[in-house]
Amino acid sequence: MSHARSEYTDFQSLAPDAFSAVRALSAIAAKAGLDKQLLELIKIRASQINGCAFCLQYHILQAEALGLAEDKINLVAVWREAPQFSPRERAALAWTEALTVLPNGVSDEVFAQANAEFGEKELMYLTSAVAAINTWNRFGAAYRWTPPARQKASAAAS
Numbered sequence: 001m002s003h004a005r006s007e008y009t010d011f012q013s014l015a016p017d018a019f020s021a022v023r024a025l026s027a028i029a030a031k032a033g034l035d036k037q038l039l040e041l042i043k044i045r046a047s048q049i050n051g052c053a054f055c056l057q058y059h060i061l062q063a064e065a066l067g068l069a070e071d072k073i074n075l076v077a078v079w080r081e082a083p084q085f086s087p088r089e090r091a092a093l094a095w096t097e098a099l100t101v102l103p104n105g106v107s108d109e110v111f112a113q114a115n116a117e118f119g120e121k122e123l124m125y126l127t128s129a130v131a132a133i134n135t136w137n138r139f140g141a142a143y144r145w146t147p148p149a150r151q152k153a154s155a156a157a158s
Helices: 008-014 016-031 036-050 053-065 070-081 087-100 108-143 150-155
Strands: none
Touching: 008 016, 008 108, 016 036, 016 108, 036 053, 036 070, 036 087, 036 108, 053 070, 053 108, 070 087, 087 108
């Protein structure tokens, strides 16, 4: 069993400027109008790939609070095999995986699919959301932040 090396609140108190910058980046895509449920799906998927227990639990709780269908939350790890996901969600999840696992690069096919579903401007904002969750994952996984309890989700990172 791993133990926390530091906690989420330590990041906020020890490096408030870095914390504020990551938090601001996290908010941009939603402010630009991207669907909040879609954004939670990509945050869940990136957190699964990166092994960040804190972020995974936090974004599952956020997705539930937003009313995201339970089957989508449960099946996001195997989204390619599950019929519940729309073409737009599939494009976002493929884009998220490509940007999260960069050694594989971003294929022309994944780019074309994402660009067709989102267009140039929305895709830039989607990319910012993927970049933000990957940044949070780096902190959460490195410091082994304790996953939030259900009642505390609203006070944690976005």
